[in-house]
Structures are given as C-alpha cells and as structure tokens.
Amino acid sequence: MNRFKAQEWLRVADFYKMRPFLFAAMVLTASCKNKEKAIPVSPPGYDLNKPVKYKMPDDLTEISGFAFHNGNADSVYAEQDEEGNLFNLRFGDTKASYTKFAKSGDYEDVAICRNWVIMLKSDGSLFTFPFSEVRNKEAANVQKQKGLLPEGEFEAMAADEKTGLVYILCKHCADEKTSKSSSGYILQLNADGSLKQSGSFVIDVKEIERLVNKKRVPFRPSAMAKNTATNEWYILSSVNKMLAVAGADWKVKAVYPLSVTIFIQPEGMAFDNRSNLYISNEGDQLSAGNILKFSFVK
Numbered sequence: 001m002n003r004f005k006a007q008e009w010l011r012v013a014d015f016y017k018m019r020p021f022l023f024a025a026m027v028l029t030a031s032c033k034n035k036e037k038a039i040p041v042s043p044p045g046y047d048l049n050k051p052v053k054y055k056m057p058d059d060l061t062e063i064s065g066f067a068f069h070n071g072n073a074d075s076v077y078a079e080q081d082e083e084g085n086l087f088n089l090r091f092g093d094t095k096a097s098y099t100k101f102a103k104s105g106d107y108e109d110v111a112i113c114r115n116w117v118i119m120l121k122s123d124g125s126l127f128t129f130p131f132s133e134v135r136n137k138e139a140a141n142v143q144k145q146k147g148l149l150p151e152g153e154f155e156a157m158a159a160d161e162k163t164g165l166v167y168i169l170c171k172h173c174a175d176e177k178t179s180k181s182s183s184g185y186i187l188q189l190n191a192d193g194s195l196k197q198s199g200s201f202v203i204d205v206k207e208i209e210r211l212v213n214k215k216r217v218p219f220r221p222s223a224m225a226k227n228t229a230t231n232e233w234y235i236l237s238s239v240n241k242m243l244a245v246a247g248a249d250w251k252v253k254a255v256y257p258l259s260v261t262i263f264i265q266p267e268g269m270a271f272d273n274r275s276n277l278y279i280s281n282e283g284d285q286l287s288a289g290n291i292l293k294f295s296f297v298k
Contacts, residue, residue, distance in 0.1 A: 054290060279294070
C-alpha cells in the first residue's frame, strides 16, 4: 500500500471511528509478510550464532578436517592441508602431538571408522592405517589407494560406524557435466583397512537454488557429517558460507546461511555421541584456526 492510499484509508477509518482496528490490521499484514520472507538461521536443536570457540595450536592454523573416535569428543584427531600428519589433542591444548602417515601433500579430510583412520587427499587418493597407531611417531601399516574416485577435487568425507561405509562428496569432478548437481561416492571399508567401491549418490543443486531463491548457486562441498540422531546429512559449502541439510535419501530439505564473522573459512565438521555439532575454521596470519562447538538442545 503506497503512502497516499494509506492516508486516504486512515481518513475514512477516522470518520467511522475505526482507526485503531485498521492500524492493527496493517501491522498484522506486515508481520505476516515478514514471516513469509524469514529464513531459518539454524537447524532445529542448534544455534549457529552462539558457538563455544576452541583455538587450535599453531600447527593446526590450516586445519581442514577432524574426527572423533566413536563420537568421543575427549580427543580430537585433525589434519591440515600441507603435511601428511594426523594430529591428536584435547580441546584447550596449546600443543598437539602427531603421527606421520605420508609425505607432504594437500590433505582435506579425515574419518575414523571401525578402528581404522581414513585420510582423504584432494586428488581423491585415500590412506588408511590402524587407529592403534595414532599415538606413534609414524604409522607403520599405511595403505594408499588410488583410482576409487574419478578425476577431480575432493574435500568432504564421512564414515558410518554401523555399516562401515565411507561417503565422499566431490567439490569439482571432471565427470560432472553441469553445475546443477554434486556427485557423491560410497566406499566399503573392509576388515583389513582396504576400500572398495559400493555405490554413488547425487546432491541436487537445483533444489538448493530453489530453497534459497537464487540462481547459479556455487555449491562446492568442503565438509560433511551425519547427524545420527536425525539420520540427516549436514554438508558445508565454504565458498558461499552455506550449510545444507539432506535426508537419508540425499534430498536437500533445508539450507542455512552462515555468519561470515563466525565462519571465516569452514572446512571440517563432525558430531559427537551427544549430538553436539562441531565445525572447524582455517586460520590465517592474523588469526588461529579454531573448532566451534554448537551444543544440541532438545
């Protein structure tokens, strides 16, 4: 309603002593419109604007992935994207110990499943070694596997302890013909630590565009984790500060914008066994890397 029409209605309403009722109706209408435009800022049970922040030691300024063993958040197992080291520490530690598992390279994510550590390199190479070696100076029983994933760039990985399945999302793959979908791959973790192909899935980027009411959304997965309490997949896209939530069928049901002041460069994500959500940020020359904890509230 433009200003002149509003004034005219107010004059008429005043004549019939209806000004209070008309004003209330206008406020209610505006309120309903605002509610229609409102976008939820956090998934149910979490407040993405109120984290507990844990600073990382200098060695993990460029933290790009982390995991918990059986969901136990007492210890954090993390890697950074320059060295072939798996770091282990407790929240609040100023120094971290590490285990050497490979030469330097661009390592992007880590998962721990059925007492095996799985490391993902950006080119799709995978390294596995027994969890029992994470406190050793160097891992002695490392398996490296290539060719399980197509040519491309990978940053996001998660594992399911119950099934032994490992899920990996492509940030950008050569076999993706358009930018309207994001390809995912499923690997089976064998008892000896080896991996084999076990299926695939697709994230529909067009559905993300529909939910955010925007076209040409640059969805580039940088981390993923399964919320076992809801059986949902949480997927981070660092490039546009976005968190997508998909069901067990991989259909995206909600998308949440991330604060640029809280999420400087979100690159890693995990849930603990109490359904608390953790997201890591890479640091830079001015700020330390960190892990943010978002407590689950029923």
